[in-house]
Amino acid sequence: MHESDRGLSRRAFVRSAVAIGGASALSACLQREETEDVPQAALSPDELPRRQHAWNEFLSTDDAGNVRPPEHHLLLGLEYAGDGPAGATGERDQLEAAFRTLEQAYKRGNEGLVFAMGYGPAYFDRFDADLRGVELPDPRPLAPIEDPTLDEYDALLHLASDYGHVTLSAEEALKGDLKELNGITVEGSFDGVFEVAERRTGFIGPGMPAERQSGISGIPDSEPVPENAPMFMGFKTGFRQNQASEDRVTIQDGLFAGGTTIHLSKLQLHLHQWYEQDSRSQRVAKMFSPTHADKDLVEGVGENLGDSSGITEIPGSAAEDARTEGTVGHAQKAVRARENGEPIILRRDFDSTDNDTASTHFLALQRSIADFVTTREAMTGSDLTEGAVGPRMNNGILQYLTVHNRANYLVPPRGLRSLPAPTPQ
Numbered sequence: 001m002h003e004s005d006r007g008l009s010r011r012a013f014v015r016s017a018v019a020i021g022g023a024s025a026l027s028a029c030l031q032r033e034e035t036e037d038v039p040q041a042a043l044s045p046d047e048l049p050r051r052q053h054a055w056n057e058f059l060s061t062d063d064a065g066n067v068r069p070p071e072h073h074l075l076l077g078l079e080y081a082g083d084g085p086a087g088a089t090g091e092r093d094q095l096e097a098a099f100r101t102l103e104q105a106y107k108r109g110n111e112g113l114v115f116a117m118g119y120g121p122a123y124f125d126r127f128d129a130d131l132r133g134v135e136l137p138d139p140r141p142l143a144p145i146e147d148p149t150l151d152e153y154d155a156l157l158h159l160a161s162d163y164g165h166v167t168l169s170a171e172e173a174l175k176g177d178l179k180e181l182n183g184i185t186v187e188g189s190f191d192g193v194f195e196v197a198e199r200r201t202g203f204i205g206p207g208m209p210a211e212r213q214s215g216i217s218g219i220p221d222s223e224p225v226p227e228n229a230p231m232f233m234g235f236k237t238g239f240r241q242n243q244a245s246e247d248r249v250t251i252q253d254g255l256f257a258g259g260t261t262i263h264l265s266k267l268q269l270h271l272h273q274w275y276e277q278d279s280r281s282q283r284v285a286k287m288f289s290p291t292h293a294d295k296d297l298v299e300g301v302g303e304n305l306g307d308s309s310g311i312t313e314i315p316g317s318a319a320e321d322a323r324t325e326g327t328v329g330h331a332q333k334a335v336r337a338r339e340n341g342e343p344i345i346l347r348r349d350f351d352s353t354d355n356d357t358a359s360t361h362f363l364a365l366q367r368s369i370a371d372f373v374t375t376r377e378a379m380t381g382s383d384l385t386e387g388a389v390g391p392r393m394n395n396g397i398l399q400y401l402t403v404h405n406r407a408n409y410l411v412p413p414r415g416l417r418s419l420p421a422p423t424p425q
């Protein structure tokens with residue numbers, strides 16, 4: 001062990017390496033993680049699903065059957081490096097070769113790699129033709145209480161794995177800095193096609209926030225995050241019955257059928273009051289519902305909940321609780337956006353300590369950005385403010401979040417993931 005990293009646990013070390021990126025972080029990370037057994041592709045690229053976002057069938061599950069998201073995440077905000085409309089044949093083939101290298105080097109799944117490439121409105125603006133068959137609005141503030149930076153990247157690549165060195169190696173390969181990736185010759189790269197304008201990184205999994213909270217702003221050192229919590233706010237999320245299915249978020253018709261959309265926001269967390277002043281019962285009421293708190297429905301981080309938060313089984317309504325309890329829960333508000341009894345967004349969010357600040361990269365998939373807006377409006381709950389429930393106070397978890405960035409992307413089906421034209425043939 002090096003002098004400088006003595007005392008840093010393996011996972012915290014990997015977190016800082018993923019956050020820093022680059023060749024030296026990668027080699028440091030390779031020394032720390034068990035690397036022998038990262039599996040290569042189990043399927044040939046032609047056997048993989050048509051949907052880029054078909055991750056669930058490849059990801060592992062917990063005892064209750066909930067999808068277990070990969071532990072390490074990397075988001076690359078990309079700027080197109082060429083002039084004029086993108087997608088001259090050569091560069092499209094070059095980029096596709098790069099993505100196929102990733103697919104061959106690593107099995108799709110937690111123990112290998114999952115990734116998805118999305119394109120923003122700025123990318124499609126380069127073309128004379130309009131985007132057909134799908135709405136991709138510019139991002140905008142979605143609540144009266146926010147003033148986010150609206151990202152204008154051409155593209156976003158989301159990479160995730162249980163191994164930090166896998167996301168880092170994939171990034172190095174894409175940048176053209178590796179000849180071989182997990183035993184596979186690297187073909188293609190971003191070279192001359194995309195420049196990495198911004199990196200955002202994160203993690204999700206039991207114990208990971210607690211290991212990382214020290215010295216991070218937005219979260220007190222004195223009050224530890226529960227040891228086995230997967231996220232900074234202390235509760236499990238993403239129960240099977242509280243997530244949209246991949247089918248529900250897939251674009252059904254038109255040229256981009258089989259694709260989806262991403263809304264990506266960066267939420268800064270302010271958890272001093274959450275951990276230092278709020279009681280456990282208040283945290284449960286604000287995260288789930290006052291009924292969850294009164295009836296003690298949540299044990300620990302929510303392990304007892306199985307595959308559902310139970311939010312559809314509680315009596316009364318968000319409006320009633322706002323009036324009579326003076327508090328309304330986050331899940332209780334968000335559930336109002338369901339259609340036909342099912343959630344309409346698939347959350348693939350994770351926490352981050354980028355810039356030494358506790359935050360959440362809230363990445364959600366949905367058939368249309370409008371579905372995200374509907375859900376966010378339900379979660380904001382501007383209709384519920386009266387008495388003790390203010391625009392932020394006692395209004396779910398709004399008081400503990402500031403929205404820093406928003407962005408919208410179209411994730412084309414796999415066959416169109418490399419520099420799609422707005423009206424592909």
Ligand code: HEM
Nearest residue numbers: 233235236237238239242309331334335343360375376379
């Ligand atoms: C730091 C940020 C956030 C945290 C820690 C968080 C946490 C949670 C938790 C613990 C639940 C209940 C368990 C579950 O159903 O998975 C939940 C449910 C949910 N949240 Fe969040 N959430 C956050 C932000 C958001 C945002 C920004 C949105 C949407 C705009 C959102 C939408 C939802 C939805 C749709 C549900 C499920 C509702 C249903 O059952 O239909 N969450 N969240």
